[in-house]
Amino acid sequence: MNIFGKLMWFFRQNKRLYIVGLFFLFLTEISQMVSPALIGRFTDQVVSRTLTVENLVFYAGGIFLFALLMYVFRYAWITHIFQGSALLEKTLRQQLFDHYMKMDTTFYQRHRTGDLMAHATNDLSAIQRVASGGILMLVDSVVVIIFTVISMVIVVDWRLTLIGVLPLPLLVLGVRYLSPKMRQAFTSAQEAFSRLSNKSQESIAGVKAIKTLGQEMADVAVFESQVKDTIQINKRVALIDSLFGPMATVIMTISFVIMMTYGGSLVLNDQITIGQLVSFSTYLGLLVWPMFGLGQLFNVLERGNASYIRVQNILSEKSAIIEDEEGVVEQAKGDLNININQFTYPDGDPTKPALHNVEITVKAGETLGIVGRVGAGKTTLIKLLLRQFDGYTGDIRVGDVNIKAYTFNAYLKSIGYVAQENFLFSTTVRDNIRFSDINKNQRDVMLAAKKADFNEDVWSLPDGYDTEVGEQGVSLSGGQKQRLAIARALITDPEILILDDALSAVDALTEKHILGTLKSERREKTTIIAAHRISSVMNADEIIVFDHGEIKERGTHASLIARNGWYAEMYHQQQLATELEDKLSGKGVSDV
Structure with missing residues (x-):
């Protein structure tokens, strides 16, 4: 029942839906309670031959x-309660x-894509069932049991009712014993x-690599192993879950045996009529669903509770990148000043910082080139510029404003x-180009493509800018x-x-053409x-050479060549x- 307390915030927000539904x-x-009473009286009139048309x-x-x-x-x-459950799932x-969109890079390093997808699908479905089937089975079972017992006492006999429902507390004991085991099993499932x-996500995303390396059979074997493990875990869930049904059946059977023996003796002693015994039997039959419903209820609640906790x-995880919601709202522009004393990745060795003593100034309209060995710190610096990590000492300013203040x-x-590797969406070339501003028109899209030396390639595609990129x-x-x-x-003409x-x-x-276009189009x-090819940066106003997170060389192309260091x-x-x-x-051409 703990899950209902956890979801009380939602029930309060949508109390009208649930109040009307429960009403x-x-x-x-x-x-439902009226028909058994009418059947009992009808039976008595049939037995006594007093039934009239x-x-x-x-x-x-009736x-x-x-x-x-x-x-x-x-x-x-049904329309009200299930509407509420759908609203809970949507919320x-x-x-x-929204949480996924706000989280930082470290969050996605800790959590795999498939796991996050499971939270957004299977877990939410389990929680949604609590607000629909769970509410239904709880209220329906409790109300039916209470009303049925009251009707038994009023319509039939209090003694037969007391003895008939005496086995029901055994169900409560069984539920208390099985619930913790079910919660643990559902969490594992x-x-x-x-x-x-x-x-599954990883194999589908990497299917090209799997096929190229001839690892199809090995990957299938790993997948089958995980499927078998999942089946074994779910077998334990099914084993525990299956105990509720037989337990309810045994308890109801005991109640029916009591009804037949004790109720029969009351009929023989003329303390109740045959019609009352028929009514009691009908009422007892109404208790069958609540008994099974309670078993299903705890199934739904424990599964929902395990999913809600996950x-x-x-949702309780916090991003290390905090937005200053009252910060500067004007678009960042102006000179770029980088002054990083030290930066170490959250899971890195503090004695081996990824960047230290980095001081760079890039005036608006200038081009900065960054080169260095693999792992020298080029991409790390860019990650800090993109605010993927904020845990560094020092500051980065644009237009004399700290980037954290925007x-x-x-x-x-x-x-x-x-x-270097870019994510493209499964839509048209046009919508991929204007993804950052979907309101851009065809002229803007084509102009951006021309600057990137891509326009002619687009027209060679089957449907031009309407081609689906896959x-x-x-x-x-x-x-x-x-x-x-x-x-x-x-396409957005960015400041940086x-x-x-x-x-x-x-x-x-093509590289030369693109760089030439950028130089002429982005004068201000x-x-x-950042590049491995020197040709990409040789025309930059300043070139920075990184090595082990430090700037080892800096200057123009000509001055760095004259220095005769790593760059040269x-x-x-x-x-x-x-x-x-x-x-x-x-040589190949001449030979041909």
């Missing part, structure tokens, strides 16, 4: 009338989705479902970001995905454009380019590699 449920149970019509009409009333009342409570689903959901545990809407909308852009090449993502970032190795999949000529706005070494290596590729390409 009609109450009327349904009252109507008028009485026959009265009893038959039974029909109350059956019709039960139909109307039942329709009314929790919205809360959960929900966790197993989460693991299976995550495995959902609340997720509202999310004001700051993040001033940034256009393109990663899940995660499966119908596009790597270079096309990157250029689409660049167009998506450029960040390209994180976003040109790695395009050829040198800041551009940050990498530039010469890449130049040699390019020349070798050109020679091999030329």
